[in-house]
Amino acid sequence: MEKFDYIISEMASLAWGLPLLIILIGGGLYLIIRIRFLPFLYLGHAIAILKGKYDNESDAGEITHFQALATALSATVGMGNIAGVAVAISIGGPGAVFWMWISAVIGMSTKFFTATLAILYRGVDSEGKIQGGPMYFIMEGLGKKWFPLAAFFSIAGLVGALPVFNANQLTQAINDIVLKPMGLYRGLQTDFVIGIVLATLTAIVILGGLSRISKTASKLVPAMAILYFVLVAAILIVHIDVVPEYLAFIFTDAFSANFYKGDAFLGGVVGGIIILGIRRGAFSNEAGIGTAPMAHGAAKTNEPIREGLVAMLGPAIDTLVICTLTALAILVTGVWQSSDANGVSLTASAFEESLPIIGKYGLMVCIAIFSISSLFSYSYYGTKCMSFLFGAKNKGIYNYFYILSIIIGATTSLSMMINLIDTFFALMAIPTMTATVILAPRVIREARIYFAKLKAGY
Incomplete structure (x- = not known):
């Protein structure tokens, strides 16, 4: 098992090298510059769309637009925001957060382009139903000769959509916060039982299809975001005297990397912390x-630009707001230096330090909602990839592998799970960003037409 863990770790390091940095960040910067920050001027309009004004x-x-964003957020607002941020700080220190912010701002532009393309170039599956996503906008936008690129994305997506990281960290949270203090933890046997329970809950929702997933997500996402915000706000109030200091520290440490413990990149630790922040940021908001x-x-709209604007809100909510809340909770409490814990356990230590009893159990509720909602949404992505590769009639087969993978994730090490998903996320980004950059001029043309009509009052 250790040898396999090492192989997966090496694969993740290789996948997240300089080429992917150029594709994700370089590609994202190219998109921002090409469109001259234009979509950022219409974030108020995006909120009006989200509220249903143009439904x-x-x-x-x-x-609906709201259900589409809620479904996307229920996948991204998960353990990446709680455990992923903790992993970033434990390895990279406060400075890693700054590079997660940079990833998010660039990611907002990337999300605008990719979501616009998902509507602009929708395709049909083998049953004749309208579908959207990178595999379809590659085929419809670039042509059938690009099928290998679309297939590459879908194959990587079959693994990248597996919920092993969320299942692993939810299991760890249940053990550390609930079972171990009560003396009920029994090792692998307990993990297996937790995995079975999670798999059963997930099966009840995902076997009902997109409609049930989106309706469940639209109810869970706002509630979990509000509860998490209240808990972290209480922690920041307790430590209000050091909040400005740590906010400043995030900026200064981003360029000094004094607390970075990972591998150097491009000959230095600053390069390493940049990669770490972007990697965790991408895992958090999935832009690109x-x-x-x-x-x-899948949004109900005939205006591609509208969905692109709605999608932009995702990285802002996910990384700029929720990840920052987690980071500040970990930093101001000092647990990032005083504790040897990692992942979700480090975040739990921060909550327990400031809000004894209430904090850790409140966090447990948030973690449960974050993770379970993510378990629901990722299944939809996997079935879409399965449908594209093997036909719509076979997409349901994926759900059974998906449910089984929850049990595997619950009973396996954190490092293996996070490296496995990181590797396939990197592979998914290659076809997505390649097609997006090539098709960018068409999105820009659509945007100029749409915004001109908006100004004219149409």
């Missing part, structure tokens, strides 16, 4: 990876 039942699609466009591609 039209006769438009093509399956779900290609998962969210599959949810946004």
Whole structure:
């Protein structure tokens, strides 16, 4: 098992090397510069769209703008925001957070382009139903000769969508916060039982299809975000005297990397911390990876730019708000230096330090909702990839592998799970960003037409 863990770790390091940095960050910067920050001027309009002002039942699609964003967020707002941030700080120190922010701002532009393309170039599956996502906008936008690139994305997506990291960290949280203090933890046997329970809960929702997933997500996502915000706000109030100091520290340490413990990159620790922040940021908001466009591609709209604007809100909510809350809770409490814990256990230590009893159990509720909602949404992405590769009639087969993987994730090491998903996220980004950069001029043309009509009052 240790040898396999080492192989997966090496694969993740190789996948997240300089080429992917150029694709994700370089590609994202190219998109921002090409469109001259134009979508950022219409974030107020994006909120109006999200509130349903422009909903039209006769438009093509399956779900509302709000349900599409909630489905995408229920996948991204998960353990990446709680455990992923903790992993970033434990390895990289406060400075890693700054590079997660940079990843998010660039990611907002990337999400605008990919979600717009998901509507602009929707395809049909083998049953004749309208579908969206990178595999479809590659085929419809670039042509059938690009099928290998679309297939590459879908194959990587079959593994990248597996919920092993979320299952692993939810299991760890249940053990550390609930079972171990009560003396009920029994090792692998307990993990297996937790995995069975999670798999059963997930099966009840995901076997009901996108409609049930989106309706469940639209109820869970706002509630979990509000509860988490309240808990972290209480922690920050307790430590209000050091909050400004740590906010400043995030900026200064980003360029000194004094607390970085990982491998150097491009000859230095600053390069290493940049890669770490971008890697954890990408895992958090998935901008450029290609998962969210599959949810946004199902939105009920005939205006591609509208869905692109709604999708932009995802990285802002996910990384700039929720990840920052987690980071500040860990930093101001000092547990990032005083504790040897990692992942979700480090975040739990921060909550327990400031809010004894209430903190850790409140966090447990948030973790449960975050993780379970993610377990629901990722199944949809996997079935879309399965449908593209093997036909719509076979997409349900994926759900059974998906449910089994929850048990595997619950009973396996954190390092193996996070490296496995990181590797396939990196592979998914290659076709997504390649097609997005090539098709960018078409998105820019659509954006200029849409914003001109908006100014004219149409």
